[in-house]
Amino acid sequence: MKAIELLQSQFGRFVQLQEKRPNIQQIFAPLYHEDGDMMDIFLDLPKDADLTAGKRVKISDHGMTLMRLSYQFDLDTPNKEKIFQRILLENGISDEDGELFIEAQGESLYPALMQFSQAIGKVCNMRLLRRETLNSLFEEMLEEFIVENLSRYHPSRSVFPLPERDDLEVDWQFKPNGTPLYLFGVRDNARARLSTISCLEFQRNKLPFRSMVVHEDFQKIGGKDKTRLTSACDKQFTSLDDFKQNAIQYLERETGHSG
Secondary structure (H helix, E strand, C coil), X not given: CEHHHHHHHHCCCCXXXXXXXXXXXXXXXXXXXXXXXXXXXXXXXXXXXXXXXXXXXXXXXXXXXXXXHHCCCCCCCHHHHHHHHHHHHHCCCEEECCEXXXXXXXXXXXXXXXXXXXXXXXXXXXXXXXXXXXHHHHHHHHHHHHHHHCHHHCCEEEECCCCCCCXXXXXXXXXXXXXXXXXXXXXXXXXXXXXXXXXXXXHHCCCCCEEEEEECCHHHCCHHHHHHHHHHCCEEECCHHXXXXXXXXXXXXXXXXXX
């Protein structure tokens, strides 16, 4: 049975195929983006190919989804890239140099097409994600790195050095040499101010500690907040990548040796 016959038997007579070039057929079906444009979906197989006997077919967007997304939204941060990869994983979609695709057997062509179109819709709607959703992954990725790579320094999450001050929370505590080392994850000006206040209060109460800050993006912090935080804390990492590259070396120095 040919692809068009399978699709029309599963989807309805309103689906059509058009050969765009040899071995590539575009699907014309009522599958639309939110703005009304039809989704660009293709079958990578010859026009007269027989899909019986368990033959597999590739459903692809030929790179059109990410091109469309790029007009209004860039995958320009680790957070956005992680959300993108999560969408693909949850929907069983593969990515090869920007081309999104899924493979299916002929008898499963319709559900695979539905699955693929839903994934395309989710990717294109990434531009509508709330900033809070994008930012939330900063803490998630920071935790992932700490748990997987810094366990030897005995990390503890959500520590309150002053029991009577539950508003002064430390994101992570390490003890590389017996003295607590407090880590603050900072993704915006508000977190920078709270980290500054926390360090100053701990100093005022004469707590023995050292402090470090991991920024999502140091350049996004306002000038005055940068100055105050720099004065209050002992060490800053300008980005999560900076922390990943240098955290172990820094913590080793804190232990008093480099081996």
